[in-house]
Amino acid sequence: MIIAVKPTQQWQQATWQDYEAMRDEENGDRCKLFFDNQRLWLEMGAEGINHARFGDLFAMILAFWAAKFPDVKLSTFGGCQLEKKGRRAIAPDMVVYVGEDAPTWKTGQSRFIDLDNWRSPDLVGEISDTTLAIDLDEKKRLYADLGISEYWVIDVRAYRLFAFKLDETGVYQQCEVSHVLPNLAIALLEQTVELLATKTNTEAAIWFSQQIAAHS
Structure with missing residues (x-):
């Protein structure tokens, strides 16, 4: 099951599949994504x-x-x-x-x-x-x-x-x-x-x- 994640100022528990889903989401907001040890960090990509x-x-x-x-x-x-x-x-x-x-x-x-x-x-x-x-x-x-x-x-x-x-x-x-x-x-x-x-x-x-x- 893919979790719903939003950009925050903290790491969130996630799987690699969650990361890939966010990375490849065509209709989602553009984000910078970091993944480490089952944790996901998202930053809004619009500069x-x-x-x-x-x-x-x-x-x-x-x-x-x-x-x-x-x-x-x-x-x-x-x-x-x-x-x-x-x-x-x-x-x-x-x-x-x-x-x-x-x-x-x-x-x-x-x-x-x-x-x-x-x-x-x-x-x-x-x-x-x-x-x-x-x-x-x-x-x-x-x-x-x-x-x-x-x-x-x-x-x-x-x-x-x-x-x-x-x-x-x-x-x-x-x-x-x-x-x-x-x-x-x-x-x-x-x-x-x-x-x-x-x-x-x-x-x-x-x-x-x-x-x-x-x-x-």
């Missing part, structure tokens, strides 16, 4: 102004970084569902793979990133408007358990950015320099985020591109 402008800022930041350092070969899959069938599902706002072996889709395959067939991404991020507490707690644990090397949380209300690097024990530790995007100072990202208090996201992204050009 507000803050979430959208910060999310687009980081899309531009990654594009400018990739243009400056083309040998890094970034592939991004923002908002894509990632799954370990029957066990775990995640839906970060930012998903970044570094290198040639990024996921690709072929006819007949799942529309989502199957983590039983593809490696975990190198970097994920959350744009936190109303979900900061869980982004810094349970989601951080989920991403660490999947072996994701780096995790960013962007606090849109306080114009802050938290960056974490996975250590040798499988625990995230806050870091000051990105280890996925070589030598990128987290302070520079924070300064870029702070510009959104007075500037558009395109102006902030252009400023970021000028900084990395000046310090190359």
